[in-house]
Amino acid sequence: MARTLYGRKRVLVTGGAGFLGSHLIDRLLERGDEVLCVDNLFTGDKRNLDHLHDEPRFEFLRHDICFPLYVEVDEIYNLACPASPVHYQHDPVQTTKTSVLGAINMLGLAKRLNAKIFQASTSEVYGDPLIHPQTEGYWGNVNPVGIRSCYDEGKRCAETLFFDYHRQHDLKIKVVRIFNTYGPRMHPADGRVVSNFIMQALEGKPITIYGDGSQSRSFCYYEDLVDGFLRLMDNTPNNFTGPVNIGNPNEFTIKQLADLVLEITGSKSELINEPLPSDDPTQRCPDISVAKRELDWEPTVQLREGLEKTIEYFRNI
Template identity: 70%
Template sequence: MELSKRILVTGGSGFLGSHLCERLLEEGNEVLCVDNFYTGTKNNILHLLDNPFFESIRHDVTFPLYLEVDEIYNLACPASPIHYQHDPVQTTKTSVHGAINMLGLAKRIKAKIFQASTSEVYGDPEVHPQTEKYWGKVNPIGLRSCYDEGKRCAETLFFDYYRQHSIRIKVARIFNTYGPRMHPNDGRVVSNFIVQALRNKPITVYGSGKQTRSFCFVDDLIDAFVKFMQSDDHLIGPINLGNPAECSILYLAEKIIDIIGSKSMIEMKPLPSDDPKQRKPDITVAKKELNWEPNISLDDGLNKTIEYFDKMLFVSN
């Protein structure tokens, strides 16, 4: 039986972070959740606060942190365009200064550290599906650059700390993920469509709606996080984590309307700047090295997510 660990999760009250904290506690670990609550919310971790092995710390990762832990999951950074474009300078600082501070901590205490990178490092890709060897096509001065280039720089820092200081790193490139605890106003396509459909409001589809995404349910992704962190130290990544089942944005809108039985109509709007036309992970490495692939279907995942938002909206009304 594996001994329990003391694990730090930055961004621990966010969508992915709260699910990760929950999973790590279920596996018998002690969890320190660090968050400045800029986009995360205490509502996501309220059910964990009575657990004696869980601790919540209000802290901004752009400032150093001094703790003693065995492992670090660095998830801190706004992940939706609405949030990360609100204060783009702070977004870049969170990715870059946050990475420097967490890597410095890992170096000092000799902890293994996981970086939540993103498929956004591929930009608007010219290669489809995207493999880890693809370097990407990113606009360095666009509206999304604070997030895209911040995450790219964080990957650079992780690999330089690995080469220069022999830090044990794990770098995951996360593709579109959805599920309960998404922020209802984060501007991401699944939460947008579900909230609009539940309210019978027009569903806003940008561009032609033919642009594609691949949607991974949160439980599948958290499985991959844990498997990756538990893998041998030689496996450092970057590794694509996501669901290769691709669908158009228009198809997703129509499916959500159908599941909910909504009266919503679809409203077309201009495509935002630098919005990728295609996004699909090649997960060959994850399948081979982690023996992982998603197993929750889009229909099952959407039903669980719709149920969450339906309850949330009912309570707020």
């Protein structure tokens, strides 16, 4: 183990310059850890880390985890991968490589160091679900050859690798399935529905709803999500590995989200409808019974409160 001179944990966060990674790093530093952030900046943004320039316990390394990494750390959070359709469909082969080769390289590092390793998986492993809400025992309804497959199947394969390393090498793993998350530091052009609606509303542009707006999602504020990450990673006594759904079980239609964004921003933007993209799920909502039982976790920030904070962030940028 790579304990520092002062007994602090040294934690590696891949994808640490991204929206969620940067917030996770803030929490790790707040509790006294040392953090090594690794990011190739394909979708990450170093501006998310500007406030850490003078932090002595923080280090940044530009690196692509599709290639091996040789560092000394105590724990690993593997968040590296484009996570919005616009980004992961831009280079689908690289997206799959990041999920699969990245997992192999990070698992190999964890095995060498005997370090606990966390995998940021996704609700996309459920595909366009045939059960609702989605439980961790559901195997999913995923198109293996569609335009979203690079992300969906890449993350599914990464989960397979994590559990095979756990069974074969007794590696300490933690796997989270992330549902829709939003908040400050989202990229304004990442193509996600929350950032799309907010930017269109603030700029007075038409708000684009794909399909008729009846498809549903659940929206989790980043603070709640990161709290779930830490609870899972620190939940060592019962050796709970996951996978565990982390998300907000309150369900909203896309039309309801658009109306709420218009109300909070005071925008006069009109709503327009466009064709629904291929393989876009009609329903997505987590069953969080396992998170409540194993982690004593459930979200506390409701959609209006979270949107108000997120809209204020976008106004300022």
